[in-house]
Amino acid sequence: MRRAEITTAGVLALLSIYMMWKSTELQIGYIRGSGPGGGFWPFWLSAIMLLCTVLIAINGVRRKSPPSQTDEPFLDGFALKNLVFVGGALVAFLLLISVVGMHIAIFLFLIYYVGFLGRHSFVVTASLAIGVPIAFFFFFDGLMRIPMPTGMAFTNPLYDVLYGLIY
Template sequence: MRRAEIITAFILGLFSVYLMWKSGEPPAWNPDAARFDNIGYDDTGAPGSGFWPFWLGVIMLASCVWTGINWALRRTPASVSTAPFLDSYGWKMLLTVGGGLIGFLLVIEFLGFYAGMLAFLVYYIRFIGRHCWAVTLSIATAVPVVCFFFFDIAMRIVLPKGYSEPLFIPLYDIFL
């Protein structure tokens, strides 16, 4: 457990540094801007395009450093534990849930993001969580619908639709 804590903090720290670096890139519409010009406020007083990702990366990196300090000083239960990170049940659950997530990522290409999300939620809620069909179908349909209206309609961030794209054309005609 001790080794897992510091390895996780290190990997997340590397990811946060990468996030900070990438969020400092100039926007595509202004390639002449200097790196990290977009992590503060612009002339209108609004945050730049990299403001939130950069500062969230800073907070994440600070958390990783704090975890590393607590690990070195052995202040957390995990930092003094000699137990294995995952027992046999933990490995089984990791493979079950991780396999479902990998399956979800693979079907996005064909089914699209929303249909893939529906399939994953049915798999996870019904077959892993063992909930009844009413709960499963209500959540598995509500979440993609809410995500569609949030991303595609409200934010105008079009997510991949795959072969299900013709089903969304009438919705675009109504709401856009």
């Protein structure tokens, strides 16, 4: 566990540094009269992630975190099964985005994850599966003006209704 914790922190630290470097291709500072530059949020979120990974690695090396104090294996049978179920669902989610769009893919993923894997009630599952994609739509497409992928043409009537609400 300790080795896995430190290794994961190292990999995430390298990814954070890479994302910080890539975000400097855009302006990372505040642009007078316009607001934060295009690289502002990616840069600073990556910097925060880098700081967190350094702290995790330090705690792992000093054996201050619970995972670094145990001799248990990183992945036992139960954890491996969960990794396959969740990892497979994430791969399916990513493949579905180009077919049915981001929001419907989120809807389907939440039904699987919350309802099937989490075994939550129908009310909780339906509330999250319907509410989260709608909130994402209004946040990204409406408020931020960042359109998410809508998939193939058969999903357009649904999006036409939602776009009618914000434009």
